[in-house]
Amino acid sequence: MEKIRKEFPVLRKGIYANTAVYGLLYDSLLDWRQEHDLDFLIDGSDMRERSLKVISETRSAIGKFFNCKRDNVALVTNFSSGLNILLEGLDANKRVLLVNDDYPSLNWSFENRGFDVSYVSMAVDLEERINEAVVGGHIDVLALSLVQWMDGFAIDLEFLKKLKKENPDLIIIVDGTQFCGSANFDFKNSGIDVLGASAYKWLLAGYGNGFMLFSDQVKNCFSINNIGFNAADGDYDKKNNIRFAKKFEPGHLSSLTFGSLKYSIDFFERIGMDKITAHNHKLSKKAKTEFEKMGLLSERIVQRKEHSTIFNIKADKATFQKLKDNDVFCAQRGEGVRLSFHFYNTEAEIDAIVNILKNG
Template structure:
């Protein structure tokens, strides 16, 4: 994709006129069409009340289909949730009694707390030079481990897992493969079938750029006929319009977890964000992110800054950690200069998306130099 195309995409984000946003891993700014899609619901409700109910339901299903295509799933395998923690809690509740869990030491709490709270035996795997190679994970898959929980991209380091190799390992070992895709979806291509993922959860306010309130759950059709999710409500059944308060036969789709009315504006915003991302192409977006990260690392090297992120392309993501002892203070000072970053892991976390450009990186480098 040519520079003019990226410049046109950047122009969709009004916040970029005021700030240098290098914090997609924390929370991305909204594109104008995404904000407008969410606001449209409120305008319709203002002018028409609830008369658009059926229209909203159709739009919701259109978004479900768009999300399913985006991750390589079928609509029946996709559900909308509140956030990653909610989705992971649903999966943990549904798999209770299946065995011990293996997860990574660097995981965000959303990946792990649901399993601990549900009473699972959880084993934490230490990284090897900041990485979790498949060979290391295979050695840790003891006989009692029946569930593997990992992020596609680790939030503290930016390490990107080889999902397809890990999926093949899990199938060979008979281990249930659960993925937190929050730090990758929208930035890196994700295909649940190619990676042989059994369950995947993700929030959509980071790299997917849909704002807070929209999140998703993927459950493989192989599990849907027999699985029992821990939550249910009037919209969990096949025919919710019947409003039968005695029929507890849940539908055999992932959307059974959508127990009641959903937050339409967040989901409609997600639909617009997915349309934007699909139009640009996730392969193009990944390539753009890698190009920007290469320039960032080059400039950091020139100023003598060290990183705590695996830099080889095979495990690269959109996240770069700049080593810094007083990261929180550095991030605070950068914010005062209009540069939005995060303090994570061993330092300042920089997360570049397609809407960034070299000018953002140059401004960041100048800001870092001013910190001394």
């Protein structure tokens, strides 16, 4: 990974443990973006066909990368926008299960529409609590983040698959923003019905791009009225024959921003998602071991077998400032400091953070 690290200029300034806030821009993506805009500068409207080709290729790349049918991929500017469009088409009488303190854009989108909402609390046995609530509460929709934004708590993906198998009518909607790009993921075989994600974090694609993935069967559970000329591919005759995913794309899409997502997916595939997954797993194990030794993790994280690469350590404002003074990029979240690691991080950097926390 050392050669890949040279792509990221920010890494020369310190330890970047803040991907959960913003994924890094890298040299080759910047080169592509500059070339794209230079073509637009020189060619004007002659750029249009190339732009449409970029959008089409991005849709195909996302489908292939996450194992989702191309026609079931919607391109959206961010997760929040995509989810709000989706929920406008959901029967208001549906009973919804959420996780307490999940990402606000996820929970608020349901709460603000007056659905019959119940909650499970975050705990080490979250999956068991969800299962009991689904069975006992006759839940229609389960919505949650695959990785919790506050402390990196990761839902067991095999659990979701089993839950869907045992409850085939349950609609499972997930936010993959803090997950997608950090590890391998097979949407088709996940049991998940809808996955939405913004791509500016772990996919390193910059702001303004994201996606929604849909299972075949879930499309019959929503009545989407969103429409626009772009949804019909600029064809008057297609007004009444717009496929489900395209209804999330009523207007023009930016070939710069979505082309950046396509470029990043290609970049990840050149590195190898198996390699990225293995490296991030190693970082997760290392960080958890070291922070646990220091008593910096909550019990619900300590007792979990698997964890993401996001950690919220027990730390006050002075500790946060100490990390910043030692050139560690991190964020205050809740009552602690959140540190998040990606494939451009190293185990040596985790050791360096531990030394800072111990010695200053």
